[in-house]
Structures are given as structure tokens and as C-alpha cells.
Amino acid sequence: MTPLLEVRDVSFSYHTMEGETRALSHISFSAENGQFIALVGPSGCGKSTLLNLLSGLAQPETGSILLNGRPAAESAARIGYMFQRDCLLEWRSVLSNAALGLEIQHRLTEETENELKQMLKTYGLDGFSHSRPSELSGGMRQRAALVRTLALKPDLLLLDEPFSALDYQTRLAVCDDICSILRQNKKNAVLVTHDLSEAISAADRILVLSSRPGRLKAEIPLCFSGETSPIRRRNMPEFSSYFNLVWKEMNEDDPHSV
Amino acid sequence: MIPILSDFRRRQTPSSAASLRRETLSAAQQSYLEKELRSRKQTVFFQRMLFLLFLALWELGSASGVIDSFIFSSPFRIILCFSSMAKNGSVFLHTGVTLGETLLSFLLTTVLSLLLAILLWSSPRAARIAEPYLVLLNSLPKSALAPLLIVWLGASLKAVVVSAVSVALFSSVMALYTSFSSTDPELIRLIRSLGGGRREILLKILLPSSVSVIISTMKVSIGLCLVGVIIGEFLAADSGLGYLIIYGQQTFAMDQVVMSIAVLCGISSLFYHGISLLEKRTGQSAGKR
Numbered sequence: 001m002t003p004l005l006e007v008r009d010v011s012f013s014y015h016t017m018e019g020e021t022r023a024l025s026h027i028s029f030s031a032e033n034g035q036f037i038a039l040v041g042p043s044g045c046g047k048s049t050l051l052n053l054l055s056g057l058a059q060p061e062t063g064s065i066l067l068n069g070r071p072a073a074e075s076a077a078r079i080g081y082m083f084q085r086d087c088l089l090e091w092r093s094v095l096s097n098a099a100l101g102l103e104i105q106h107r108l109t110e111e112t113e114n115e116l117k118q119m120l121k122t123y124g125l126d127g128f129s130h131s132r133p134s135e136l137s138g139g140m141r142q143r144a145a146l147v148r149t150l151a152l153k154p155d156l157l158l159l160d161e162p163f164s165a166l167d168y169q170t171r172l173a174v175c176d177d178i179c180s181i182l183r184q185n186k187k188n189a190v191l192v193t194h195d196l197s198e199a200i201s202a203a204d205r206i207l208v209l210s211s212r213p214g215r216l217k218a219e220i221p222l223c224f225s226g227e228t229s230p231i232r233r234r235n236m237p238e239f240s241s242y243f244n245l246v247w248k249e250m251n252e253d254d255p256h257s258v
Numbered sequence: 259m260i261p262i263l264s265d266f267r268r269r270q271t272p273s274s275a276a277s278l279r280r281e282t283l284s285a286a287q288q289s290y291l292e293k294e295l296r297s298r299k300q301t302v303f304f305q306r307m308l309f310l311l312f313l314a315l316w317e318l319g320s321a322s323g324v325i326d327s328f329i330f331s332s333p334f335r336i337i338l339c340f341s342s343m344a345k346n347g348s349v350f351l352h353t354g355v356t357l358g359e360t361l362l363s364f365l366l367t368t369v370l371s372l373l374l375a376i377l378l379w380s381s382p383r384a385a386r387i388a389e390p391y392l393v394l395l396n397s398l399p400k401s402a403l404a405p406l407l408i409v410w411l412g413a414s415l416k417a418v419v420v421s422a423v424s425v426a427l428f429s430s431v432m433a434l435y436t437s438f439s440s441t442d443p444e445l446i447r448l449i450r451s452l453g454g455g456r457r458e459i460l461l462k463i464l465l466p467s468s469v470s471v472i473i474s475t476m477k478v479s480i481g482l483c484l485v486g487v488i489i490g491e492f493l494a495a496d497s498g499l500g501y502l503i504i505y506g507q508q509t510f511a512m513d514q515v516v517m518s519i520a521v522l523c524g525i526s527s528l529f530y531h532g533i534s535l536l537e538k539r540t541g542q543s544a545g546k547r
Contacts, residue, residue: 055451081451087444091466100462101452152452 002069003030004077004188005054005156010063011213012049022213023049026063029207029216031188036179038191038199040246041209041217047192050214051158054190055081067156080154082162086145088133095120095129098147105152112151119147123181138166139174146178150185157182157189163198175202176231183228196250200242201230208249218249331516339513340521353521355498356487359415360525363422364483368476371427375434379464380456385435396428401489413494422486426479433478437471438464473537480529488522499525 012024023046031037039047052058053065056072056079067077088097098116102108120126123143125136133141142162149157162178163171179202182189193199199206200222208218222242224233233239283291313333320327320335327335343349378385404421411417445463454462465472491500499518506514 057447057450079451081448083444083448085444087448089445089463089466091469100448104449104452104454104458104462148452 002066004033004035004068005031005190006066006069007054008064008066010050010053010060010065012046012053012058012061013213024053025213025215027209027214027216028063029219031190031205034186034188036182036189036191036202036204038193038203038206039209040193040196040199040206040250041214042211042250043194045209045211046214047194047209048160050209051081051160051190051192054156055079055158057081077155078152080149080152080157082145082149082157082159084161084164086133086141086165088136088141088144088148090133092133093130094125094133094136094144097133098144098151101148101152107152116147116151119151120144123147137170139170139177142166142174143177146181150181150187155188157187159189159191161193162191164193164195171198172231176229179228179230196243196246197234197239198230200239200246201233206246208246217252220246220249329512331513335513336517336520339517343514343517349517349521352497352499352502352518353525355495356484356491356500356522357525359418359422359487359490359498360480360484360529363419363426363487364476364480366419366423367426367430367479367483370423371430371434371475371479372472374427374431375438376460376464378431378435379438380460385439392428392432396432400425400486404489404493407490408494413496417494418487418490418498421490422483425486425489426482429482430475430479433475434468434472437468441467469540470537473533473540476536477530477533480533481526484522484526484529 007027007029010024010027011022014021014023027050029037039050041047049058053060054072065072067079088094089100092100095116096103098120099108099113102112102116117126117129120129123146125140125144125147128136128140128144133144136144145162163175166174175198191199191202204222206218206220206222207216208220209215210217220242222238224236224238227233227236316325316330317333319325320330320332325332331339340349378388400421403424404417407421407424408417411420441464445467446459449459449463487498488500488503491498492504495501499522502518503515506512506518
């Protein structure tokens with residue numbers, strides 16, 4: 001079976017008048033269906049760049065990205081993208097914010113709108129459909145942004161540090177919340193984070209990137225004997241041994257870096 | 259998951275019940291509100307008193323001869339002049355002409371400046387090329403162009419409107435373009451990640467997020483349009499308040515000149531209130547920020 005996502009030898013640089021900045025160098029990995037991958041690495045290692053490439057917002061300079069075995073641009077696979085900030089538009093109600101993607105893709109029908117309302121209800125936002133985003137708390141805003149993304153029924157979900165703008169307590173709760181939503185819907189997800197414990201508590205597999213230019217340093221499969229709840233995972237004995245392992249991989253001297 | 263969610267919601271629900279707040283006003287809050295309201299009433303009172311005082315001093319000054327009422331007229335003479343010109347309807351004709359020309363040029367300025375700003379935003383290269391010319395045209399005193407326009411277009415409505423648009427257009431384009439190009443790049447990335455193109459970015463992000471800037475630009479440009487119309491009427495018109503002022507000056511009918519200026523003051527404040535009303539309405543529909 002062809003993997004949902006296949007990244008083959010991808011490199012990318014940013015160009016300015018001052019010079020060239022190599023962001024990613026020769027990255028290859030693949031993801032099977034239903035997998036939750038976390039990308040960790042030091043800041044500025046090109047994690048977000050990689051997500052931009054996966055989402056098709058930018059094109060790799062060399063190498064290729066295949067979705068369901070076909071180039072990202074031609075593939076019918078849908079990609080959802082969640083940013084660090086929720087990017088809710090203040091001049092729209094919560095419902096109309098959640099409908100933004102459907103509206104842009106001209107898929108807003110009575111049926112999809114009803115689905116949307118159902119989703120808002122499932123995720124605890126039903127009383128707030130007609131509120132302004134500023135009336136919501138940070139966690140609720142992030143959930144509204146998730147509904148906006150999930151409404152498009154993406155095959156692959158890209159999460160770019162989606163919890164980092166929240167305070168610690170909210171962050172744990174929202175991470176647990178959103179991860180369980182993704183697990184229930186059996187979504188494939190790529191989570192970018194600089195928070196190791198977040199990565200370990202949420203993912204099936206961790207990819208460790210080196211500092212700039214980002215290379216794939218290590219791939220660590222996680223096994224919590226079937227436990228998927230991030231909060232419960234944090235209390236399991238495996239958690240700290242994985243933490244030490246990932247920590248060691250991240251801080252190990254990199255023979256390729258300059 | 260569901261118990262977590264409901265528990266979560268209980269903790270996170272913001273307490274934005276305004277009605278609740280009103281019922282539980284503390285004494286301190288109440289006295290603060292009263293003080294605030296009193297101070298606002300006083301401001302309006304003093305604003306009106308200042309106006310009446312100004313009129314009274316003017317009238318007294320001209321009656322006692324401290325002010326030369328031949329040059330500076332007086333409130334009473336202005337009213338006389340107005341009522342005599344109202345009888346034959348000429349004052350309404352001239353005011354109507356000026357109002358019409360200003361509104362027409364304001365409409366043109368608003369539409370043109372929006373179109374130009376969108377064009378500049380959609381083509382960064384065009385914006386870079388046009389930038390020095392825009393800065394130059396913006397700082398050029400447009401009243402210097404008016405004589406040229408009149409020779410070109412003749413003494414007509416067209417010349418007046420073009421001169422007004424030329425006064426207001428460039429600053430308006432620059433203000434709008436600056437606002438468009440400083441739009442939050444994250445929001446643009448959001449639209450692109452949802453599969454939208456330039457059109458969607460324009461309609462879903464750029465225009466709605468620029469509403470307040472568009473309105474404040476309109477506030478400035480309607481004033482500039484009035485300036486441009488009066489300049490145009492000074493030079494090339496046979497009606498309008500600008501014409502009335504120049505004609506009055508040439509025939510030493512200074513009452514007529516000052517009366518026209520008074521009417522212009524009225525028009526300015528009318529425009530100001532009109533745009534403020536628009537601002538309030540869009541502010542309400544956009545909700546609290």
C-alpha cells in the first residue's frame with residue numbers, strides 16, 4: 001500500500017539580497033495511514049518550513065513530496081493546516097469563522113453547514129456560534145480553529161505549534177482535547193513543536209531535526225502499550241525514558257553541522 | 259473526552275454577562291458613572307456657550323465699531339443677507355451646486371483610490387515602480403494644477419470635479435495602500451492554506467480588516483474634496499459657494515462672502531457627522547474590538 005505521505009530527499013533554502021539561508025537539507029520520511037507524527041528540533045531548524053512545503057504553500061527546491069503516491073500539487077488529498085495563532089477573524093462570528101474554509105472552496109451548502117453546527121456542538125462551542133471570537137477563551141478559540149480546519153475533512157492535518165500561544169494549564173488540557181479528537185477521527189497528523197514532552201505525549205513517532213540546515217537526525221517510534229491520551233501518557237514510566245532518549249538525540253553532537 | 263470538555267468549558271466560559279454587571283453596580287461605580295456623565299454634559303455645554311459667546315462678541319464688536327463690519331460683517335447682517343438670498347433661492351442653488359460637486363468628487367475619489375490601492379497591492383512590482391511618483395504627486399500643491407485644468411477642460415463642472423479629485427486622490431491612495439500592505443501575513447497564509455487565492459484574500463481579509471482605515475481615509479478625503487471644489491469654483495465657475503465668495507469679493511459684497519463661509523462651515527460639519535454616523539454603524543456591525 002502506498003503511504004499517505006512520502007517525503008523524498010527534500011531540500012529548501014531562503015533567498016534574500018543578503019545571501020542564502022539553507023533551511024532544510026535532504027529530508028526523507030514517510031507516514032502511514034492514521035499515524036500521528038511529531039517533528040521536534042531546536043528553534044530555527046526549519047520545522048515550520050517543512051510544514052509549509054507539506055501544505056503546498058511553498059515548493060521544495062529539490063526532492064519531492066508525494067501524497068497518496070502522487071505529487072502534492074496534483075494529489076486529491078486534502079490538507080488541513082493549524083497555526084500557532086488561531087487566526088480567527090474578529091469581524092466574523094464563531095460559526096462564520098468555522099465556515100471560512102468551506103466558503104472559500106465553495107462547499108458551503110445546507111448539508112455542510114449542518115455538519116459544521118454539529119461539530120461546534122460536539123466540541124463544546126454550540127452556545128457560542130454567534131459570539132465574536134474575542135468573547136471566547138484561548139482554549140475555545142483554538143477549538144474553533146480546529147473545527148474550521150476539520151470542516152474541510154482533511155486527509156492530513158498539519159499542526160504548527162498549535163498550543164504554544166496558550167498558558168501551561170490550558171495547553172495541557174487543549175492538547176489532550178485536540179489529540180483525542182484527532183484520534184477519534186483517525187486523522188493523520190504532523191505536529192511541529194519545540195516542547196519535547198508535548199511531542200512524546202501526543203505522537204506515534206518522533207522525528208528529530210538537527211539545527212539549521214535541518215536534517216533528519218533520528219526517528220523514534222513511541223510505544224505506550226496502546227495508551228493515546230496525552231495526559232495519561234505523561235504519568236506512564238515509558239514517558240521519562242522516551243524523554244531522555246529524545247533529549248539525548250537532540251543534544252548529541254552533530255557531525256554534519258558546521 | 260466529553261467530561262473533560264464540559265469540565266473545561268465550565269472553567270473557560272468568559273463572564274461577559276453585561277446585564278449582570280448592571281444589576282450589581284457598586285456605590286463607587288455608580289458615583290464614577292455619574293461623574294463621567296456630568297463631565298460629558300459640561301463639555302457639550304461649554305462647546306455651545308463658546309459658539310454663542312463668539313457670536314455675541316462679534317455682533318457687539320461690529321455694533322460698537324470695534325470691528326469693521328464692512329469687512330467682517332456681523333451675525334445679524336449675515337442672517338439678513340441669507341434671508342434675502344433665500345427669498346430668490348440663489349443661496350440654495352449655490353450651496354446645492356457646491357454640495358453636489360463635493361459629493362460627486364468624493365464618490366469618484368473613494369472608488370478610484372480603492373481601485374488604485376487594490377491594484378498596487380496586487381502587483382508589488384507596480385507599487386515599487388509607482389512609489390516615487392505617488393510621493394511626488396501627493397506633496398505637489400494641487401491648487402497649482404487648477405489653472406491648467408481650467409484651460410484644458412474649460413470653465414465647467416468637469417474642471418471643478420477633476421480639481422477636487424486631484425486634491426484628495428493621492429493621499430487617499432497612499433493611506434489605503436499602506437493599510438493593505440500591512441495586513442497580518444498570518445491571515446493571508448490562513449486563506450492560502452484553505453485553498454484561497456488573491457480574490458479571497460482581498461474579499462475575506464483585506465477589505466474587512468481595513469474598514470476602519472477606509473472610513474478614516476474617507477473622513478480626510480471628503481474635507482480635501484471640499485477644498486478642491488472651492489479652489490475649482492474660485493477659478494472656473496458661474497455658480498457654487500466658491501464662485502459666490504470670489505464674486506462677493508470683487509463687488510465688495512463682504513456680507514455675501516462671510517455668509518458663504520458660514521454656509522461652508524455648516525457643510526463641513528454636516529460631512530463630519532455623516533461619516534461619524536457611518537463609522538458608528540460599521541463599528542457596531544463589526545462588534546467590539
